[in-house]
Amino acid sequence: MVTVRGRSQGRLCEIEPPTRSPGRYCFDESEGSMGASGAAPRDEEQPVARRLSWTRVGLLLLVVAAVAGGAFVSVTEAADRTETTTLSWSVPYVDVTLTPTFQFQDPSANPARTVALAFVVADPEDGCAPSWGGYYSLEEAGTDLELDRRIDQLRSAGGDVMVSFGGLVNDELAITCTDTGDLTDAYRDVVERYDLSAVDLDVEGTAVADLAAAGRRAAALADLQRERAADGSPLAVWLTVPVAPTGMTAEGVDLVRATLAGGVELMGVNVMTMDYGGAKPAEQSMIEATEQALRAAAEQVRALYEEIGTTLRDRQVWSRIGATPMIGQNDVEGEVFTLDDAAALSSFARATGLGRVSLWSLNRDAGCGASFADVAVHSNTCSGVDQEALAFVDEFAGLGGDGPAVRISDTVEDAGRQPVVDDPATSPYPIWRAEAQYPAGYKVVWHGNVYQARWYAMGVDPSLPAAAGVPSPWALLGVVETSESAPEPVPTVTDVTEVWNPDALYQRGARVFLDGLPYEARWANRGAAPGTLFPIGPEEAWEPLFDLPGQPAGS
Structure with missing residues (x-):
């Protein structure tokens, strides 16, 4: 998969409007491709049990019915070794930097409790610095994409996230960061910033055969897993690789082998059941190819664990296998994963105890x-x-x-949080006003929460639920933190010196200062003060000559 800031780091070859990526990215039709996610560690010798990762409450024991309403669960196996009760972890991918931004934290846009955020890659200017898609540092993603706030919002409503490193386009950190200590630091920065309990390493293209990078990656992740375990915050690791109907390639098998040999406690191997190309007979359906690929991969994983002295029962093998189809039209012409295929894969997952099912992508x-x-x-x-x-x-x-499918709550439940007053002096974005005109992308504060306009909005209270069948123009991004402060406008000109005078007659194009901010007259006026409530509407006599945090570019 490929991801881009207005380009996709996901993995499709974009050939149609409306959203045009600046560059094309295509997948080699001889392999599958995309991204992956995670779950929780377990004892290799014991029946498989998963944990509620976001609360880190330990292993579940036989009580799968009690957590059916929304645990971060992959597979549960009865201690008496009966193999009849299993749960597959559903964790769809979100292409984080793709435009338009997918509001994964918004329950009206996302039915999933847990999402895999893709992709963290090496910064193009610093091979040991993590970035989102090569376009945003972790800090920039927090400000420009509101990523930290949106993750907090999803978690406050009972959901969770996992982060996927790599993807088809750009370089996974282990490729460019050749010092294992620096690589460990880079992974740690991401894990600690987002308080992750699971990560995914999506290794595609030529990176699959890079065993030197595989060794560095394994050493760094194993060190990080030991650190997290010692702190009582275990880190689950999934490895995502291409697959054909005949199973993983020889390079993919060697990659898994090197990862296990490096000491990584693998939660599982997620195979990209997509883009089979010439590896799939023309008469074979997508679901037939997918089931064949999963069975072949399961036997390969069984054999790899045998090599390290661990014998796995059938359920334990399947619990270490994930499937990620590309929904709908794949990159390969003629390969289409349908809704009927999705229903069949769900049934297959239940029957086998498949560890996880993802999809590319929620976008x-x-x-x-x-x-x-x-x-x-x-x-x-x-x-x-x-x-x-x-x-x-x-x-x-x-x-x-x-x-039925469990949807995250649209209500923020945080008993420890004190009520927040919508104060312009401390709110990070302008306070919502019923009379204001908000273009798509504009951010506001209302009742202690931050909202962003999905499309043009006026007079619609962001905090009120939408009428049945009528989507709200506002997406809830998350709560206002007590540490946040008023936005600082950034002037776009430096040559304004005259202070606005209510008695002066100003001609169109005249420029003045008010409260330290520059404005330009839209038409001749006298006594019309420049607006100080944002956004400034088109009926105002003065055009602001400054940018305000929260307003979309060009507004």
Whole structure:
């Protein structure tokens, strides 16, 4: 997969509008490709049990029914070795830097409790510095993408995240960071910043065969796992690799072998059941190829554990296998993963005890609409098949139990948080006003929360639930932190010296200062003070000559 800031770090070859990536990225049709996620560690010699990762409350014992309402669960096996009760962990991917931003923290946009955020890669200017897609440092993602706030919001509503490193485009950190200590520091920075209990290493392309990088990666992750375990915060690690119907390639097998030999406690191996190309017979369906690939990969994993002296029962093997299809149209022409295929994969996961099921990606889980021609559509923002929005993730979300898919709460529950007053002096973005006109992307504060306009909004209270069948123009990003302060406007000109005078007659184009900020007259006026409530509407006599945090570029 490929991800881009307005480009996808996900893995589709973008060939249709409406969202055009500045560059193309294509996948080698001889392998599968995309990204992955995580869960929790367990004793190799014991029946498999998973933990509630975000609360870190230890191992579950036989009580899967009690957690069907939303645990960070992969697979549970009865202690008496009966193999009838299993849970597969459903964790869809989100292409973090793709435009438009997918609001994974918003329950109306995301039915999943846990999401895998992709991809953290090496900074192009510093091979040992983690970045989101090569475009945002961790700090920049916090400010420009509100990533920290959105993660906090998802967790406050009972969800969790995992971070995926790598992807098809850009370099995974182990490729460019050749010092193991520095590499450990880079992984640690990400794990600690987002308080992760699971990570995924998505190794694709030429990186699969780079055993030197595999050794560095394994050593760094093993060290980090030991550190986290000593602190009582275990770190689960998934390894994501391409697959064919015949199983992992020889290079992929060697990569898993090197990872285990390096001391990593692998939660599992996630295979990218997509883009089979010439490896799949033309007459074989996508679900047939997927099930064949998973069975072959399971036997390969069994053999790899035998090599290190660990014998796994069937359920233990399957609990270490993940599947990640590309929903809808794949990069390879003629390969389409349908909703019927998704239902079949769900049944397969339940029957075998498959450790996890992901999908690439939540950004694509919608129909493409009338703007596309009635042909195969390769897009990062829609699936290319006829579907209701979120139909694929809804199908897989039910894997966490026997009941209906569990949706995260849209209510922030935090008993320890004190009420926040919407004070312009301390709020990080302008306070919402009913009369103001908000373009798409504008951020506001209202009732102690930060919201962002999905599209043009005016007069719609962000805090009120939307009417049935009518989506709200506002996305909830998360709470205002007590440490935050008022935004600092940034002037875009430096040559304004005249202070606004209420008695002066100003002609169009005149420039003045008010409260230290520059403005330009839109038309001739007298006595019309420049606006100080943001955003400044088009009916105001003065155009602001400064940028304000929270406003979209060009607004």
